[in-house]
Amino acid sequence: MAMTNLGTQTIARPLNGKVNMLGTNPIAMSAPAQDLPPFVLDMSTTVVATGKIRSAERRGESIPEGWLVDDNSLPVTDPAAFDEGTGHLQMLGGSLATGGAKGYGLALMVDILCGVLSGASVGPDSRLLEKDSENTGQEDQNIGHFFLAIQVDAFRPKDEFNSHMDQMLQTLLSCPPVTPEKKVVYPGYMEATARSNTDEVTMDKTVFEQLKKLAAELHVTPPASEELVNVR
Template sequence: MEISTTKLAEFSTSCLVKAGVPEHEAEIITNTMIEADARGIHSHGVMRLPIYIERIQNELIRSVSKVIVEQENKATAMLDGTFSAGQIVGTKAMEMAIEKAEEYGVGVVTAKNSNHFGIAAHYALMASKKDMIGIVMSNTAPLMPPTGGAEKVLGNNPLAIAAPTNGKYPLLLDMALSNVALGKVIFSQKKGIAIPEGWGADQNGKATTDPSAVLNGGFISPVGGPKGFGLALMVETLTGVLSGGDFSKMIPSMYDLTQKQSISHFMLVINVSYFMDVERFKDLASMLSSYVKNAVKASGVDELYLPGEIEFSIEEKRMQSGIPISDSVLDELRKLAETLQVPGLD
């Protein structure tokens, strides 16, 4: 079923408000989920609304957020999210990083004791919309073993980098550091098909193409083997360690309703105008983009894409046509509407 972004946003906001979230915060949380769905990243869209609300109702996420500036210097700051919603902490951290970059050329802000903040792209784009470069990282509960290991110690820590161009879209890389999301392994198991090599390992850490082996005590694998593992480790260092927050095995799963999660974020903003005229940067970034777009294609390939481009074009269409919501997510949202006694989506 396709649902208009306005209707979906109204529904999500009213659910969050019913759970005690102030309206302006509910709108921020909602917008990041709608943006994810519109961009085709359903794993971070409204399918997360029920778990966010469950965590709010269990007082694992603050309903009314409280973000404390723990330490601040000219171009840097450390925030304590005090277990507020990740979207509110992430937004505040990026806003501060932008303000600092406006004044000092660069802004670096860490945040600890936050929660799942949705898609990293949302925050990186806040910087590129101001003609700056945004670099965003977050840690997550551990999902992946180190190279050669058979124990979950690193999250699939997202990393996003956005840079302005003079083209239709900014350059935007937004990725998890696992080869694929666990959801794709679950999808393959349901379809009864093997997963490609490199997606996961069994409980002994041995590479496997059997989705059930990954799901029954196994692991998803870092993107690009030891390089992805190394990147995930460094993201964990810049988020959990540099913020003074939790990291690795200290972080419980989002679906564990007995414990708070202390997620950390890292926001770095570079003010392009401290390096060169902004229009020149955007022209050069567009020139780089055109080298990529116009590169010789491999046989059978119709078009080459820049990072972010596929998601931007899906988003453009869906803002007009609405967002396809799967039957299983719709069922969950119906149950949520009943429990919270808010008008449903039907």
């Protein structure tokens, strides 16, 4: 398991709050299987990662209702509103009625394990409550991390664990889908399948140009040639 808080980078509001005090505070967890691709979870504790919002803005697309809300908690579908400060990122689950307390609690869990436990910064800082507190501490983000590795064979033989994982994951893959063209999968399956089917990488055009510029500034060769990049 791995978690990272955003230190002093506060981009989301606590549930029912008016001041940004939390980060996306992502959580990741992976477990091996035997023949099937491993379970690989990588999620933010906000309803969406900020990269998806900015990607939609670059493509000139609107975003789904539920990602951002305005000061009156009404849905915002213009991705530009996020960086303009008029659209506020919701915690995973959205409002209290739809499970937002779960995302809020998970975000705080990440801040505790990554920040309070390690001595790094956490999002909820009393300076944020002071007048003109915008960007307080942004110059020193002091991000914290938490890692947990479990030795499987301290609990049961590895082969048994991996085989049991295969049984569980295969049962999920065999679940009848609601719509035939969209099968049931699990976190990590689609990514593993995509990697095995092609050597090509799909990338946002703006991001690709930014990476080329950065590579030139650092005098390094980009990790992928243009022939292997499907630029959108």
